[in-house]
Amino acid sequence: MIKTKICELLGIEYPVFQGGMAWVADASLASAVSNAGGLGIVAAMNSNGEQLREEIRKTKKLTDKPFGVNIMLMSPYAQEAARVVVEENIPIVVTGAGSPLIYMESWLSAGIKVIPVIPSTAIAIRVVRAGACAVVAEGGEAGGHIGELNTMALVPQVSAAVDVPVIAAGGIADGRGVAAALMLGAQGVQLGTRFLVAKECTIHQNYKDKVIAAKDSDTITTGRRLGHPVRQLKNEFSRSLASREYDTGITNEEFEELGAGSLRRAAREGDLKTGSFMAGQSAGLVKKEQTCAEIIYELFSEAEMIIKGSDKWIR
DSSP: OOOOHHHHHHTOSSSEEEOOOTTTOOHHHHHHHHHTTSBEEEEOTTOOHHHHHHHHHHHHHHOSSOEEEEEETTSTTHHHHHHHHHHTTOSEEEEESSOOHHHHHHHHHTTOEEEEEESSHHHHHHHHHTTOSOEEEEOTTSSEEOOSSOHHHHHHHHHHHOSSOEEEESSOOSHHHHHHHHHTTOSEEEESHHHHTBTTOOSOHHHHHHHHHOOTTOEEEEOGGGTOOEEEEOSHHHHHHHHTTTOTTSOHHHHHHHTTTHHHIIIIIOOTTTOOOBOOGGGGGOOOOBOHHHHHHHHHHHHHHHHHGGGGGOO
């Protein structure tokens, strides 16, 4: 069985995180991942403090295993979320879309293990110096908000630059990806797209069906003009947004407004025309709905088989 330092550090059975996806990562999904031995993560997204508190308490009723909260730092409610995780004794906070440095001292004082999602070695070094116990190195193959570097280039460089466990994210959906991430120096993996089709995931069936039907070239990236590009599946909405990426006839504010509410429409309403179906390039590898336990067992059974058989390349 594959065990790494991150398992010991967080008290989990398998070195796998479930991505903190907005409108997706709720109590149902997070608790199922944690109960299956991974690290389930509740997304704070743009919830206010009391909404987040309610979702945390739902999760506590569904699992007695470790789980974390993902705080999107560009959210207008980030400060409220930062306070609630302390009050609710959350053991692990994963951060994204901004710098966690202003909250690090209070979180660390409360005994919270802080794990930022980072797009570069420079940012990894900065957050580790501030007390991060691990980092998620996320490549541009991932769904949702992405950075510039790809996973295969990013993970080994971050692994060489910091002395804490590195979790690889972006483009990983099966045991081959898990094995490759470990060979690149990672101590674990984070998956988002594969968990979209988990049976415990409460998103609309249209979303799941689009992921399962996706091919390798079925994602598109929009929002580079705003400095925070987003990867999503191709549909009428995403193609229209891409066509206006560099339209000088609209301001950045107007362009950003075009995407307002689109992820909610996809995840909760299944709106095939105006929804933003965020997913990574690994969507082409995802072919069936499974329980979280089945997904995690399959990932690590495949990875273990690959690693054990790797001596066939040595002569």
